Amino acid sequence: MAHDPHPAPTAPTGRGTPWVVLVAVALGTMMEALDGTVVAVANPVIAVDLDTELTSLQWVTNGYMLAVASALITAGKLGDRYGHKKTFLVGMAGFATSSVLAGLSDSIGLLVFWRVLQGISGALLAPSGLAVLKTAFPKDKLKVAIGVWSGVGALAMAAGPFIGGVTVDLLGWRWVFFVNVVVCAAALALGAWAISGVRPEGAGRSFDTPGVALLTGALFAFVWGIIHVPGHGWTHPYPLLSFAAALLLAAAFVLREHKAAQALLPLSLFRLRAVSTGTAALLIGGFATFGASFYLALYLQQVHGFSPMRAGLGLLPFTVLFGVGAPTGAALNQRFGPRVPLAAGLTLIAVALLGLSRVTEDSSYHALWPFLLPLGVGMGMVAPTAIEMIVGSAPGHLAGVASGLQQTALMLGGVLGTAALGSVISAKVSGVLAGHLADAGVGEPLAAKLRGATEVVAQGVVPVPDGTARPLAEAAARAGHAAFMDGFHVAMLAGLAVVVAGALISLLAPRLEAAPAARAGEAATTH
Structure with a gap:
């Protein structure tokens, strides 16, 4: 029977059992996930x-996101090249x-700078942690x-708003960043002891520096454009x-990868159905759920007046x-293969979006x-399910790249969904x-002002300007919220259409994971 010419190690050579390794990797993941929501x-x-304005403040988040999105695949390749344990610990x-x-910063410029470096470190940490599990x-x-x-x-992401609120109230915003050190110290100590120090299969290979530059530039430009869409629209320069x-840059990257002897992201990887359908499922799932949750948060805060916490x-x-x-999806994947959890999960998301499209400005939280x-x-x-499809089906020498891809x-x-x-x-x-x-009886000039602030x-x-008579201000607020909810309803239905398409795509997933022979043949095309 054919075999994978680049097999992943089947057992760790570190001192920890696989479950201890999972704890170390999960601690690192918890640190990264917690940091996003507490900030x-x-x-x-x-x-x-x-003493900063909103336009500068938003880069505390956007700078981090740009750094992570631009560096993930390259960071995975660094792990494949220099070792995933080393890359994980450095991250x-x-x-x-x-x-x-970041916590010691005394200006918004310094804070954004350290957040960018934090994002690069998070990019090093994330794919190598997943490759370590493989x-x-x-x-x-x-x-x-x-x-x-x-x-x-x-769960770390869920706890973030509560932990962040308590930390800011009791200790100040700087401790939102300082708290990472406690988690990181535990993860570093446990990871250094438990994780296997396996020599990477790609240690002797050349590094695709032009590919890194082209892919990083393409991802950076794409995310930069997406960040500016909400404030400027799709047609702004x-x-x-x-x-x-x-x-x-993406076109140049594709041409480069076809010619490179040791490609950064071998395009033949996408010929594996598990990789291509898993990537599509993650893209569509992220589009719908994170886009919906972003506008749900605005609905709760702006329409219902909830505090951020x-x-x-x-x-x-x-x-x-x-x-x-x-864990439910993982169990179904292990029992039935990926089609069942992917199709069932996307169907549940579709049901949720359909229900959310019926929520009104007067709906109570109990209806939501x-x-x-x-x-x-x-x-x-x-x-x-999709992550396991991508990482589990990729050849062993591309484990880090596959982790960065997902x-x-x-x-x-x-x-993109947001x-x-x-x-x-x-x-x-x-x-x-x-x-x-007009239906609410809001006359000029207030109506003109609001029409110019869509x-x-x-x-x-x-x-509504300060000093506006209370009945008029309330009427304007009702009209504005009604318009927002009309848009919210259409957005949820648009997300529903995308998710239904994703559910159909998920049916293309292999019934069972790819056989070793198929992976061996696929790996051979990367050389």
């Missing part, structure tokens, strides 16, 4: 303390160091390990030029149930949370706002 809660306090140490320096666990246990790993990340640059707690059913769906349950469980089933797909899906659904909301608000203002109303904010 969101701290942003208003950071703005006051560092954790870098994350902790940049967290301390090395540590036998094939029949890998699905369960990835399910647990995904669940830990979701900023996003248009960014997308054009991304397209040109209360809105985060209101979304707990989504994030906590993600943690329940992850039942739809957060299938949203969380559904994405929890999709994510670990996380890049999930992140790009999230940022921008695309936001554009749908904005377009609908532009078309219906005038009618809602981009703001599309975020659920109704900018």
Whole structure:
């Protein structure tokens, strides 16, 4: 029988059992996931303390996201080249160091700089951690390990708003970053002891530096364009030029990969159905769920008046149930193969989006949370299944690249969903706002002012000037919120259409994981 010419090690040579290795990797994942949500809660306090405007403050988040999205696949290749244990530990140490320096920042510029370095460190940490699991666990246990790993990340994300709120209230915003050091110290100590120090199969190979530059540039330009869509629209020169640059760099990258002796991301990897369908499922799942949750948070805060912490707690059913769906999806994947959890998970997401499209500005939270349950469980089933498909099917010498690929797909899906659904909301608000203002009896000049602020109303904010008579202000708020909800409904239905397409694509997934012979043949095409 044919065999994989680049087999992954089947047993760890470190001192820890596979489950101890999982704990070390999960701690690193928890640190990264926790950091994203706690910073969101701290942003208003950071703005006051560092005396900064919203346009600068948003780069505390956007700078981190740009760095992670641009570096993930390259970081995975570094792990394949220099060793995943070493890359994982360097990533954790870098994350902790940049967290301390971010917490010590006395200006918004320094804070953004250290957040970018934190993002690069997170990119080093994430794919190598997943590749370490592939090395540590036998094939029949890998699905369960990835399910647990995904669940830990979701639960950390869910706890972020609460932990961030308590930390900021008791200790100040700087401790949001300092707290990373505690988790990192435990992960570093355990990881250094438990993780196998297997010599990487690609240690003697050349490094595709032109491919790294082209892919990093393409991802950077694409995410940069997406970041500017909400504020400028799809037709503004900023996003248009960014997308054009991304397209040109991506085309150059494809040409380069066809010619490179040791390609950064061998395109033949996508001929594996498990890899291509898994990537599509993650992209579509991220598009729908993260896009929906972003505008759900705006709905809770702007329409219902929830505080940021209360809105985060209101979304707990989504994030906590993600943690329940992850091991469920892993178990179904192990028992039936990937088609069942992928199709079932995407169907649950579709049901959730259909239900959310019926929520109104007057709906109570009790009418909302039942739809957060299938949203969380559904994405929890999709994510670990798709991740295992990509990482488990890739040849051993591409484990890091495959890990970076799956996380890049999930992140790009999230940022694309946020921008695309936001554009749908904005377009609908532009078309219906005038009618809602007229129906509410809001006359000129207030109506004219609000019609000129559709981009703001599309975020659920109704900018009524101070001093406006209370009855008129309330009427304007009702009209603006009604327009926002009209856009929200259309956006949820648009997301539903994308998810239905994803459910059909998931049927192309292999019934069972690819046979070793198929992987061997696929690996041979990369040389």
